[in-house]
Amino acid sequence: MKKVLIITYYWPPAGGPGVQRWLKFVKYLREFNIDPIVYVPENPDYPMEDTTFLTEVPSGITILKRPILEPYRLASVFSKKKTKRISKGVISSENQSVIEKLMLWVRGNFFIPDARKFWVKPSVAFLGKYLAENNISTIITTGPPHSLHLIGMELQDKTGVKWIADFRDPWTTIGYHKALKLTKSSELKHKELEKKVLQAADQLIVTSYTTKKEFQRITDTPIEVITNGYDVHYFNQTALDNKFTLSHIGSLLSGRNPQVLWEVLAELKKESDSFSNDLKIQLVGVISDAVINSLKENGLENDLHQNAYVAHSEALKLQRTSQVLMLIEIDSKETQCIIPGKLFEYMAAERPILAIGPEEWDAAQIIRETNTGKTFGYKSREKLKSAVWEYYLSYKKNELKVYPIGLQKYTRRALTEHLSRIIKRN
Structure with a gap:
């Protein structure tokens, strides 16, 4: 069974959509002869939590944890509510307070690519040794936060490990990027770092066809689309809302x-x-x-x-x-x-x-x-x-319904099978 190290920031008990993609991949990878080892922060500052996801973590999975410095925690001294909203991605251009404008400016210009950049150096030091001791030849980083791709890039450079970079969202073309009040030099740094990551990775995975086209204009690195998907759940028959x-x-x-x-x-x-x-x-x-x-x-x-x-x-x-x-x-x-x-x-x-x-x-x-x-x-x-x-x-008329076609390819299990073929090639 091939081992693969997955480096992710979001992991149960984190809530929201960011956690689900790799939680579900990990859930099914062993069915395809891949043994996932997951590396996550020990003390993350998640903007929302959902403890029900803890029940979906497969038994017997190796989960590695190391401390992370969370600047959002420090920023909350000034405005806990606004800090939480920004960390969730709730960025409004209307009626911004002075504190909110300052936090966005600092976030965009001092924390490049993002506020989790301080986890890169200690993670590389820890994981470099772990990879050698455990005979792991393939790693996967998933972002955002895109600073995690810097961990993959440095480990690849230092150890020669094969590196797959998964982009759940784009980097410099994501909608909120413009709201970060970037200086011209900071904007250039983001783009240069993005290009460096895209060109260095052995394989890129993206969640949409448009992102694939955007990245193909920047790099010749192989790119595959694996969308998000759904897990098959079984529910008792539930009545539709009367309204x-x-x-x-x-x-x-x-x-x-x-x-x-x-x-x-x-x-x-x-x-x-x-x-x-x-x-x-x-x-x-x-x-x-x-x-x-x-x-x-x-x-x-x-x-x-x-x-x-x-x-x-x-x-x-x-x-x-x-x-x-x-x-x-x-x-x-x-x-x-x-x-x-x-x-x-x-x-x-x-x-x-x-x-x-x-x-x-x-x-x-x-x-x-x-x-x-x-x-x-x-x-x-x-x-x-x-x-x-x-x-x-x-x-x-009580006739409101749909008749879906071809949903099977979007099940989490089918998507994981696609992922397993990529891992086995790297």
Whole structure:
């Protein structure tokens, strides 16, 4: 059985989508004759936790832990709430306080590539010895945080180990990168470091086709796409919500505010008393003030049912009891490559997806191919309104459902099989 060392920042009890990708890979790798060894921080400052993920860590897996210096912990002395929001990726360009502007400037210009950079040197020292003593010839780093790729690059240089770099998100083209108030020299450092990592790795893995195209313009390193996916869960039969529930599970940040959808819902409420009585907007997770204010401005506050972060198991149940699942992405070229992890769970829930995002969005392509919902750009107002009304009429007839095609290739087990073939080549 081939050994592989996986270097990741997010690991149970971390919550959110960042932890799930490699937790699920580790869960299935031994079925494909790969023995995963996981290296994680001993004292991480996770922005959110979900202890239910601890039950999914396979027994017998070797997990190595070393201390990490967390600057976010120090920054919280000035503003714990704002520090937590920034570490979650909740960066609003509106009404920023002086402290928030300062923290973003420091984050972007002093911590390159990110605030976990101080874990690189001690990790290389520890892991270099561990690799030699345990006959490990392949390592995998996953980012963000992209500083973990620097660990892989240095270990490759010092030991000759084969290095696979997994990018769950892009680096310099990710949407929030522009919000970090970078100086020209800092922006150049980010790009130079990105290029260096992309060219040095033996193999790159990305989660979207657009990111693959972007990276191919920078490097000749082999690149493969392994999207996120879904685990097969077995639930007792659950009844759908009696209301016409439009649910969004996960963060809705200020840039990801579907104003056009709120306007369409407000119009339909005015045009139909039954629609007004049946409508329920369910938002679960971190919701920005801009989203809440937009709902209020459109007279939808009484239709809003808001929950803070819930355990993953509860999120899965909410998906299956909702009438419609909303998938929202920022309307920009930089977000064409973003395929939210929740998309695959939405597809597995077999509830209609209503997706709003940028033109040529990778996620929209998957939704169309799997016949799991309808997708719209931000300028498709009338088409969006017609689709919501069509969904509503089907709901009233108790006929609102989808008929998915080809979901099997997105199961976590099938994706892990793909990963195992890459590992065996390196």
